Amino acid sequence: MNLLPLITVVLPLIGALLLLVPRLFPYARRLLLAIAALDMLAVLPLSVPRDAPTFELGHFMVVDATSQLFLLLINALFVGISLHLHNRLRAAPELTGDIHRLVRLALVFMAAANGAILANHIVIAWIFLEFTALAAVPMIHHQRRDSATTAAWHYFLFSAVSLGLVLLGVVCLTHGIELTVGAERVSLFHDNLRLEVAIADPVWRRLGLALMIFGYASKLGMAPLYSWLPETYDAASPSVTALLAAVQFNAVFVGLFRTLQVYGGNDADLAGYQLTALGLASMLVATVKIVSTNNYKLLIAYAAINHAGVIALGLALGRPAAYGVILYVVSNALVKAILFLTAGTIKAHYRTKKIDELHGMIREMRYSALFFLVGTFALLGFAPFGSFFGEVIIMTGLITTGHFVTFGALGVLLSVVFVATGRSLFPMVWGDPRPGAVRKKESLVALGPKLFYLAILLSLGVYTPAPLSTLLQQVAGSLGTR
């Protein structure tokens, strides 16, 4: 029995339990860093590509290409976020306060996210996703400001409704299977579900799929239930925002991806129409908001909704765009982590989130400005970043499958976002700095996590190492049959 998958879940939980001991509170940030590093060490050997999936813990956990890739991604992101938090607290000890509570919750959040990705049981995966949301709520209003508490409340409401709809979809699918194979023979393990879905009652099966897609899409921040996302990302602290935008987003994406894997080619028409509609609606809403906002953190949040829309459009196509979708999802997670962490550093220095109040950042915060600039390039899908190639593959998929109207709409919306984002963010970097501004010293250690993310982002576009490339291809190959 391979214990490594279990360790990735249990280790952060042990860390969280240790932080119940008051004597260990002062070591919270070091413990966070140690657990993140150890978890990453456990994930590395798990990520070696293999020919067939292996099942652990009585079939409840699966190590396949999907779990390998996303486990590697979210744990790498977690190491960076932990390092950012560690550096931030070292630079500003006055923020330490009751940081042990935030660290404890972050560790529980991470254990649940790892569990959601590794789970081979549809209900248990759902339970782990709920745990990520329940751990995220107190993290969002950690500093107990009214705006953060309101955002946490809205996050909780939307999350409960979204995941409730997913559970309802699972119940419908279960009933559809039960009608054809009998209640005793129903199995909710992902690998068994693939076989059962094909013979399930079509009405219940389709209803289940529609509810699950809508629920997961809402949890990813897609329209129409998107309003929680900008509010939450704006009100939460940068490290918590990065956890939500990069780690939780991917855990939820795996839920959606597993659903599509389980359905195989069944009801691909329904999934295609629904994902296209949700994707285009999300992109439209995000574009309008990006054009009108004067808050750089909100702008990145709306860009995240826009990206979720692109991902939905890619998923709607099935296999022709699958590689592009996976590449885009991985790149997107790194871009969001870079931008939200940099936005936090900028906010800490300038004490404002207003775009029109910031000029000449390159003179005051050279490295943060550079990261912001490069992150914006990646956000907009410039070459040579992975997001560029992901977008190109998705667009090629739209053309080769004859979705010309969707292609046209995507092209127009991306162009507007391109112009609006560039027009808003680039003047923040260039121009004259504030009168009397002094250049801020930025240590290399503090920039470490963002450098690390940037290196991976570039590598996804320029040269992808063979094991990672194999994983990406295996994950893409597991989607649909079209």
Next chain:
Amino acid sequence: MTFLLVAWFLALCLPLFIRSWRAALTGLRIQALAMAGMIWLHADHLAPSPLIALADLLLFRAFFAPWYLKRMATERGVQSAFDLIPANLFVWTLAAVLVMTSFGFSATLAGEYSRSITHLGVACSGVLLALLILSTQRAPLGQAIALLTLENSIALFELHAHHHVEWMAQLGLTVVYLLSVLTLALLVRRLGMVDDAPEHPADSAIL
């Protein structure tokens, strides 16, 4: 069985017309007790999974969640007059349309099984009315009641299927419900019970 479904349905609909948060909490209590009755009547023998579901319904959904919210509302001196949905003909008509749509939809889903039509119709009505309350309610207490109604409706949907999930999964579902109630209560306490959720300009922290 049918009378338990009728009880569940009445516990869902009556609080919409009675101007009291106590009635809404009692409605939640009756819904949970009715579902516990359904499990009891259905079960040939109580396997671990239905047993956990029964304990969840009796301990947490019928007792703990309504009691905890009631305690908080009483502590804060919330007035008993409380509308779950706006008291006007338009919203009442909308609620009636949602109920009729639910039963029409369930007739399509259930085919010739009349018992299933009632069960699915009641569960669908619960989901849609919970979403109606959630979309019209501004007070955190009302939104919390809507969320618990949604949870109960999903649980009623689950009872329609004969398959029981593994006991570990059932236990996980119970823990999720309990933690959700505690999180709900924590946030409702912070936000206030009946005031509109405050709309402050967001001001992010710097960690």
